[in-house]
Amino acid sequence: MRHLPHGCALLIALVALLPASCQRPDPEPGAAPEVAVQAPSSGAASSAPRTDGSHGPAPPDGVQPGEMRPPADAPVAARWLAPRAALVRGEQALLGVRLVLAPGWHVYWPGQNDSGAPPHLAPALPEGVSAGAVRWPPPERHVGAGDVLDHVLEDAATLLLPVSVAADAPLGDVVLRARLDWIVCRDVCLMDGAELELPLQIVEAGTAPAARPEDAALLDAAEARLPGGEPAGLTLARDGDALVLRVPGANGLQFFPASDGLPLQDVLGTCAAHADTLRLQRDTRQHGTERLRGVLLVQRPDQPNTEHLVDRALP
Amino acid sequence: MRPLRQHLAAAGLGLVVLFTAACSQPSAVSAADAPKTDTQAEPAHVAAGPEAPDFTLRATDGSEYTLSKELAAGKTVVLEWFNPDCPVSKAYHQPERRMNATYSEVPANVVWFAINSGGAGKQGAGLERNQRAVTEYEIPYPVLLDESGAVGRAYGAKTTPHMIVVAPPGVIAYDGAIDDGGPGQQATTNYVLAALTDLAAGRDVATPKTKPFGCSVKYGD
Secondary structure: OOOOOHHHHHHHHHHHHOOOOOOOOOOOOOOOOOOOOOOOOOOOOOOOOOOOOOOOOOOOOOOOOOOOOOOOOOOEEEEEEOOEOEEEOOOEEEEEEEEEEOOOOEEEOOEOOOOOOOOEEEEEOOOOEEEOOOEOOOOEEEEEOOOEEEEEEEOEEEEEEEEEEOOOOOOEEEEEEEEEEEEEEOOOEEEEEEEEEEEEEEEOOOOOOOEOHHHHHHHHHHHHHOOEOOOOOOEEEEEOOEEEEEOOOOOEEEEEEEOOOOOEEOHHHHOEEOOOEEEEEEOOOOOOOOEEEEEEEEEEOOEEEEEEEEEEEOO | OOOOOHHHHHHHHHHHHHHHHHOOOOOOOOHHHOOOOOOOOOOOOOOOOOEOOOOEEEEOOOOEEEHHHHHHOOOEEEEEEOOOOOHHHHHHHOOOOHHHHHHHOOOOOEEEEEEEOOOOOOOOOOHHHHHHHHHHOOOOOOEEEOOOOHHHHHHOOOEEOOEEEEEOOOEEEEEEOOEOOEOOEOOOOEHHHHHHHHHHOOOOOOOOEOOOOOEEOOOOO
């Protein structure tokens, strides 16, 4: 085949960058009127804030001692987690789906990724048990060859599934079922899926079922890993098609835009900076909601990083 | 979406010509220079979108294809980023041959190219593997090799599949997924056919951009 001269390839690459508005962020705090901090809105994005309002250093949610890592030719192992041996009529419970990955492999967080797709969980729960939205752990940015930016989960991750048990749910032995489909990648990708099953019971209100301590510990760790509410002092201002997001006192920010939020351009170039400000570019060609949604990682001098849910109407 | 004005389109063509010159492709012509034929009615509606970078690539059968030549002939060009060993590409090529089914439904003035931008030695790259894939998947359109990744990078192709529809005079009218399917989710809307239908009807493409879903393009390092 005929190879393009190198100069040509460079020119093509440069021109391709033009329509994508790939400017690096140009922090200008205070350049536009800023809006006051709002309370975090309730769990519309892909993960929900912790309810206690605090967000200290997160306990580890990686592969735990005793957890078997799957082999590279079948790099995902998935199972249900349940905190107790039974669901109780009229109560809520936080269940989980635990993913353990072979070393070097990743699955995708439901963000504005250049490739991949998040694991798709389709629960089939017993009569009288209803599920809420899945809560996801915060992701990491992963940049592959060709500047392919993805938000990924590596090693191990717990997807949290809040459930409500009706007061008249049929009592007795039940089976939690779910279909989980995923694409998992390293240098290559594999698509696969699994049927997950966990036998449990549904018991009368007022009963205290036996704990399942290993699952309960993983669920607690996963809940502690969830992003907190908005960071103190966060402001969001509009400047043309740009959105200026600022967290006073931060010396580093990374925004992981959610797939169901405002579509952004050049997430690689604009959503991370060693600064207290990000200048986000909306993608006007792509249809989407008018809310900025995602997870914001905040770095502060001499403090551990914190992660926060952002879900705001545009100013 | 902003309607693209005529002078902007002309500026886009200028870029394509500039490209062509820089890339030493004397055979390539811009749409503006092309002789009008009677199959090429004056368009009542000019497709809108970012300028499409021109390219010349060789297919697995040795033929050479140039984007601007197809556009000059009044063709709308569908680009499908392809990797025969990516399971998502595979899922669209076998067992139901959904990509071929989509191809069979496109209007007559549409040319379709698969492009493999995988670097040498990467999964699914190389002439021999892709020649075999054409047979294995019964691909009815050319599979072009872009081993340097220059064309893939120029278009910002990130996944296989990643679909781009280039409409005359040379604009990216659609950029994204082939449809709204995903892991465990059946597709309900074929975005490429919808875009081609809009273009054929002389309308703005209602959904000009979506997020594609697939494996990352295995660019060379």
